[in-house]
Amino acid sequence: MNFYDFLQREGIKIEKKIGDHVFRQGEIDTSLYFINSGLLKAYYLSEEGKESIKSFLSDKDIIGSLTSAYLGEPCSFGLLCLQPTKLTKISFSALREYSKKDVNIANELIDVLLQFSMKKEKREYEFLCLSAEQRFSLLVESRPNLIEKITQNDLSRYLGVTPVGLSRIKKRVYENMDLTNI
Amino acid sequence: MNFYDFLQREGIKIEKKIGDHVFRQGEIDTSLYFINSGLLKAYYLSEEGKESIKSFLSDKDIIGSLTSAYLGEPCSFGLLCLQPTKLTKISFSALREYSKKDVNIANELIDVLLQFSMKKEKREYEFLCLSAEQRFSLLVESRPNLIEKITQNDLSRYLGVTPVGLSRIKKRVYENMDLTNI
DNA sequence: AACGCGCATTAACCGAGGTTAAAACGTATG
């Protein structure tokens, strides 16, 4: 059996509208979600009400709260739809049960986790080593399609600056682009 | 077979002195390293010579460059011993071969990757949502033993500030502690 | 058309942390 078969057999199809939550920060949700289509944001909300965006998710991404699914703790972040979204919901514990019996599923899960780990390492690198301006420029180059789809407010909260800060960064970056293009 | 058996059977024991590199940024190294004892830092070096510390590793940690081991690219960071260190070197591809044949090894690898993923998510959260001062205070509470063992220079490069910046943060934090303790 | 609402920009002010350089400490080595 492969991961696709597992999704077909054990998954539950879900449709969500713009503004709907898949789960909220603080809830227990031990599922993983495979995204068939749509766009979502995973975000933290601080006690003071400050929002920070962990990631944007779209087609073929897999998302879920590991601390909730694996450790049984409340979700440390919430998951909200920015576009109409079709998901397949799967039970994390069912996936783990299958992996314990089926070496193919286990190895596909290993691949998923390796991809995920590398994605998180890349983001760690960007926060540790790059300035907000460099993170913005990198995102413009690497995911121009994403930037078209989200507001500057959300983009800034993903980059770790305020909307006002991002507006200034954009201005600086595009001014410098003009100079180098002369 | 379990992971410990795999280490015994396929691992190579290595000893390193203070200042030795396990691997350098830019090299190809497709191994994983299990740390039996010692202390190391994984660090990035920018083109301008700025060092940023990705993580500190000690007993029972597992470290290796995923981009090198999994994708075959050069290591994006280097690994250096801060204390005399005993390692067990294992081949990542051998581990993957074993996982494909042995469902127990595969599931232990899944657990390792889940732990690793949660660790990286925690660090992402700290950079995204917390100030340098908050990151410092959190580290003082959660890993006081680590702070004793490393220099302030290295600590600052782990927190994403300069040594000068960390000195100021410390001063602020300890002044506030005194006030609250009266 | 008029209104409201959220988003983006701009300006003024502020604070955290970077940069540079000097001084104060440690501590190892001759």
Next chain:
DNA sequence: CATACGTTTTAACCTCGGTTAATGCGCGTT
């Protein structure tokens, strides 16, 4: 003991981004 080297602190100055608030812009609703 004296020197030298790395670490930590301190000070002066500067830059970047946060904060607040005002303004403008687009867009949907009535």
